[in-house]
Amino acid sequence: MDTKPQASREGGGGKGSGRQVAVDLMDRPEKPHMLPVWFFIGVILAIYGVLILATGIYEYSDVPPTVLANLHAPIWWGALLVVVGVVYIERSYPRKKP
Amino acid sequence: MTHATMLSSMTLAMFFDPGGAAARMMSLHPVDYAIIVIYFVMVLAIGFYLKKYTQSGEDFFLAGREMTAWVAGLSFVSANLGTLELMGWAGNAYQYGIMAAHWYWVGAIPAMLFLGIVMMPFYYISKTHSVPGYLQMRYGRAASGLSAVSFAVMTILMSGVNMFAMALVMKVMLGWNLNFSIWVSSLTVGVYVALGGLFSAIFNEVVQFFLIWFGALLIPILGLTESGGWSGVVARIHQNFPNQDFTHMWRPMAHFADNPMGVQWVGIVFGLGAVLSMGYWTTDFLVVQRVISAKDVRAAKLAPVIGSFFKMAVPLIVILPGLLGLAVLPFHLVPASAMQPGQHSFDEVLPLMLARYCGPGLLGLGITALIAGFMSGMAGNVSAFATVWTYDIYRAFMRKDASDRHYVTMGRWCTMIGLLISIGAAYIVTHFGSIMDYVQALFSFFIAPLFGTVLIGMLWKRATGPGGFWGLLAGTVSSIGMFTMVELDPSKVSLVALSPLAKPLAVDMWRALWSGIICVVVTAVVSLMTKPKTDVQLVGLVYGATELPSEGHLPLVKRPIFWAGVSLSLFLVLQWIFW
Numbered sequence: 001m002d003t004k005p006q007a008s009r010e011g012g013g014g015k016g017s018g019r020q021v022a023v024d025l026m027d028r029p030e031k032p033h034m035l036p037v038w039f040f041i042g043v044i045l046a047i048y049g050v051l052i053l054a055t056g057i058y059e060y061s062d063v064p065p066t067v068l069a070n071l072h073a074p075i076w077w078g079a080l081l082v083v084v085g086v087v088y089i090e091r092s093y094p095r096k097k098p
Numbered sequence: 099m100t101h102a103t104m105l106s107s108m109t110l111a112m113f114f115d116p117g118g119a120a121a122r123m124m125s126l127h128p129v130d131y132a133i134i135v136i137y138f139v140m141v142l143a144i145g146f147y148l149k150k151y152t153q154s155g156e157d158f159f160l161a162g163r164e165m166t167a168w169v170a171g172l173s174f175v176s177a178n179l180g181t182l183e184l185m186g187w188a189g190n191a192y193q194y195g196i197m198a199a200h201w202y203w204v205g206a207i208p209a210m211l212f213l214g215i216v217m218m219p220f221y222y223i224s225k226t227h228s229v230p231g232y233l234q235m236r237y238g239r240a241a242s243g244l245s246a247v248s249f250a251v252m253t254i255l256m257s258g259v260n261m262f263a264m265a266l267v268m269k270v271m272l273g274w275n276l277n278f279s280i281w282v283s284s285l286t287v288g289v290y291v292a293l294g295g296l297f298s299a300i301f302n303e304v305v306q307f308f309l310i311w312f313g314a315l316l317i318p319i320l321g322l323t324e325s326g327g328w329s330g331v332v333a334r335i336h337q338n339f340p341n342q343d344f345t346h347m348w349r350p351m352a353h354f355a356d357n358p359m360g361v362q363w364v365g366i367v368f369g370l371g372a373v374l375s376m377g378y379w380t381t382d383f384l385v386v387q388r389v390i391s392a393k394d395v396r397a398a399k400l401a402p403v404i405g406s407f408f409k410m411a412v413p414l415i416v417i418l419p420g421l422l423g424l425a426v427l428p429f430h431l432v433p434a435s436a437m438q439p440g441q442h443s444f445d446e447v448l449p450l451m452l453a454r455y456c457g458p459g460l461l462g463l464g465i466t467a468l469i470a471g472f473m474s475g476m477a478g479n480v481s482a483f484a485t486v487w488t489y490d491i492y493r494a495f496m497r498k499d500a501s502d503r504h505y506v507t508m509g510r511w512c513t514m515i516g517l518l519i520s521i522g523a524a525y526i527v528t529h530f531g532s533i534m535d536y537v538q539a540l541f542s543f544f545i546a547p548l549f550g551t552v553l554i555g556m557l558w559k560r561a562t563g564p565g566g567f568w569g570l571l572a573g574t575v576s577s578i579g580m581f582t583m584v585e586l587d588p589s590k591v592s593l594v595a596l597s598p599l600a601k602p603l604a605v606d607m608w609r610a611l612w613s614g615i616i617c618v619v620v621t622a623v624v625s626l627m628t629k630p631k632t633d634v635q636l637v638g639l640v641y642g643a644t645e646l647p648s649e650g651h652l653p654l655v656k657r658p659i660f661w662a663g664v665s666l667s668l669f670l671v672l673q674w675i676f677w
Contacts, residue, residue, distance in 0.1 A: 034151055037169055037301045041308050044140050055129050055459035064457030068320050074459050077316060
């Protein structure tokens, strides 16, 4: 996205599809070569997901005394965190242009 | 303030336990501690990483004006998403029902959209670094100085109060030592803000935003599952509390006596929606600073609009848990003032629901969400304080011609010094708890008049410097006068709120309304008696003297006004659904 002509600070924007809007809003680094904030979000969510998922698997047969423990929330919530975290890391990790 | 100030006295009353008699509410496991430690490591790592990108004053104080609309918008909402607010409004939802959502919807959404569409272009095009900076350009040094000094003092005191509140919550919930909580959290915030400035504060606020949502969202998901969906929640509440209406927002609002809040629709619409929330969301520099950091005008306009969608969703993790508490808890919560040993107060509903559904791991995530909420608020306070002190007080009145590097160094130092003052304030509050209420009230005195001053300055070319200063002063003094009058003689409440039945929340709203009106009237009268600025002097500052960038060439989905319309429509639909 940084290779596109810079829109003026006053006007901003430019023509683009809905896909371009999403990319422009989500992926653009805040400064050149700076890791975007989405990368850090991905890392911490993925780490938390692994920890919570592992805890859920470990306590699967001996659930804690919480309400609805039979739903094994740590397993699916941990898995969700892992998926969201990995997606953010994959989408925001800076790659060298060919 | 719109939220935190109004409720924090109630919230803290529950937690304020100088004797330390309260038992801890929950215990953590090793995995929970690991999650908390990882959070602290991550926020510090972000600060160290961003230091190399924070070289100039614009980098340190305005995040280089490089933020995308999404980052600025999420940070804008996150800076306001404090834990005291989350816990307090969940408690209010338990006490008053879904009416508490007014503070998230009518008390925020119109103001956020107004900021984005009407006011943001002037903040941005004027190239101001702060709200007092805008007042400097529009009205001159007097109004700017009054605003800057009051903001700096109150921000740093508020930071101390919040710091103390966080330590107290952690002590009651987890048994943590007060000193440990205060020093670890504040030094962490101090280090990452001093290193990376607003860059670091904003990055961490966005991370914290995600943690708050992922940490708190399981409560409504599991609560709705247990209750059998929303209809099940309503049925259970009616069964547990017959003859009480907890599930309608506007129906019980015709008269003060019709609802336990003691508020009426006029106060909600005009006091809360038109003045108090407008004042907070459009002129409190703590939140406005996040949007000023956007990379262009369109991003600056879009950021509050994006924020409005998330703000509209916050009741899902705040109000709904309170309502779920009414539906599923096997015991009734009580007011903090009437709490007996073994009982729980209204404001404990969120941690109670967290402990009800979350075991090891998830509990650590929930606690991390609460810590993140506290730290995002604290970082917002210190980064805003550093900017206002350095640019609007130090540079404006003490040293005008220093180098950019000098001001960055000053910003780093005053971040740490500001935090130390906050820690001092936290310890004063530890010993003199009643000071808290007055510190929080002090902040609210400036909000409504400041909104009047800024708005009239943006929309009326004829407003003058003396008009702005005297209007701001008159509005502030009148607000303090009304507060003092009611404190000294509670029977005078009917003079302010037009009813002896009005409760403190209603009095706050009416006081804001009157002080805003007084500010505008005095500004107008004094302006008409003094010499106006020329149109040339007002370019970039006032509607009618400023050429606003056209968005006509953009496709509809890229225009902020389109998304503001979508947000407003959604807001109206929610009012209708929960009428």
